[in-house]
Amino acid sequence: MSKQELEIIGQDTACCQGLAAAPLDEERAAELAKVFKALGDPVRLRLLSMIASRGEGGEVCVCELTPAFDLSQPTISHHLKLLRQAGLIDCERRGTWVYYWVLPGVLDRLAAFLTTPQTHRASV
Amino acid sequence: MSKQELEIIGQDTACCQGLAAAPLDEERAAELAKVFKALGDPVRLRLLSMIASRGEGGEVCVCELTPAFDLSQPTISHHLKLLRQAGLIDCERRGTWVYYWVLPGVLDRLAAFLTTPQTHRASV
DNA sequence: GGCCTGTATTGATGTTCGTTGATGCAAGCT
């Protein structure tokens, strides 16, 4: 049930130049855009937030997520799949239920990418 | 030429609960999704990166941005408009040319929203 | 004034995305 996500946001990839460090090349821009696109939907943002609120190592059962929305169960399942394909979350089936969690470090790496580098020819 | 952007990511809005602090309410999720959606396109990410690379207070003329892409001028103009409406950048016309810059603090606030809060019932 | 250059807007088109009902699959239970 795993093994489908992208591996975009660094992990061991030492690279990780910030957005403001230098103009993004086409390839890296395309990869990162997939992640931000996954975040670019209110339902997915809420889903991710609900999962992330469980803290490090925390998990949420799908059965807790679905009833929080005025949407059909397939729709929620679809959004969870997109978040997973973006490399933000992962899941595991345990018995009848499926549990989701936030992949450790991803959000912090994304944040690091956004914040402007301290060392810069700053004008201020 | 300004005065059209959203005011989403805090500024003086003291609020700014992180994504992992608590489940996002519908309204805030919708607002934030607009920003991430603006970032969810490779062209816009590259545009923003090119502008942000100029550092604090830096500006870029549209005439420098357009030729960096294999896209028509109206398309670039359209993407810049979306970035502006998302509250990420602003612009000003000076004579014949239009200059864009990154709104100060926006990226840092976005990053702060993504990073998990330190104070938490962390399991690790 | 008229012309030229740089940028934004409009209208149209092909593609992608969000949503749903129907269906399929996995696991527990009797």
Next chain:
DNA sequence: AGCTTGCATCAACGAACATCAATACAGGCC
């Protein structure tokens, strides 16, 4: 085995989006 529950996948449809050619607008220059 058969039934039931939880979740994923499929097929289809309407809405939103990215793109372009054509056009409009703004400012400098003659």
